[in-house]
Amino acid sequence: MNRFFVLTPAVALIALAISVPSPAQAQVADVPAVNAKGDYITARVLGNRGYYRNTHWLVVDPSGSLNCRATPNGAVKTKLSTGWVVAASFSAKEADAVVMHQKTPWLRVMPQDPMGARNPQTVCFVRANNRYVAPISIDFIENGGVRALQ
Numbered sequence: 001m002n003r004f005f006v007l008t009p010a011v012a013l014i015a016l017a018i019s020v021p022s023p024a025q026a027q028v029a030d031v032p033a034v035n036a037k038g039d040y041i042t043a044r045v046l047g048n049r050g051y052y053r054n055t056h057w058l059v060v061d062p063s064g065s066l067n068c069r070a071t072p073n074g075a076v077k078t079k080l081s082t083g084w085v086v087a088a089s090f091s092a093k094e095a096d097a098v099v100m101h102q103k104t105p106w107l108r109v110m111p112q113d114p115m116g117a118r119n120p121q122t123v124c125f126v127r128a129n130n131r132y133v134a135p136i137s138i139d140f141i142e143n144g145g146v147r148a149l150q
Contacts, residue, residue: 031135039105040128040135043088043097053097056136057107059084059126066132068111068124072101077124078111085136086111089123098128107133 030047032040032054044051059066059080068086070077080086086109088097097108105128126132 031137034130038130040098040107040130040133041105043090043107043128043135053088053090054135054137055088056138057086057088057109057133058136059086059132060130060134061132066126068109068126069106070124072099072106072125073104074125078122080111080126084111086126086133099125105129 030045032042032045034040043054045054059082061080061082064082066080066082067076068078068080069075086107089108089110090097091108098105099108100106106125107128108123108125110123
């Protein structure tokens, strides 16, 4: 049995609304989550296209100065001021910037001064804990940050 459908103005309007693209909102990447102790176990996040790296971290140490060590829990190599941005250092394509040492996570970083200069030879370790560092979503910043939410 053949059926005929009549294109009414209401149906035409619905069809038009479905076919016209609406302005897309950019997706903002997640950042690594902490466990119950406030530790970051990884600097990688699972996204819709696999794992990606969270490369930038903000120093948030309440004391104002965070020890960056030569090895996990080793000698202090340099001190990082609260507010500085550090770049996570991933040793290989599939590697993580968070390394475990005596069941404690440490973030391998390259300190970056407030003016943006980075010294790739200066790699050190900070505790991967939310008392000391916070992950920065580069997508969030590139999409306008807080202004994009308003």
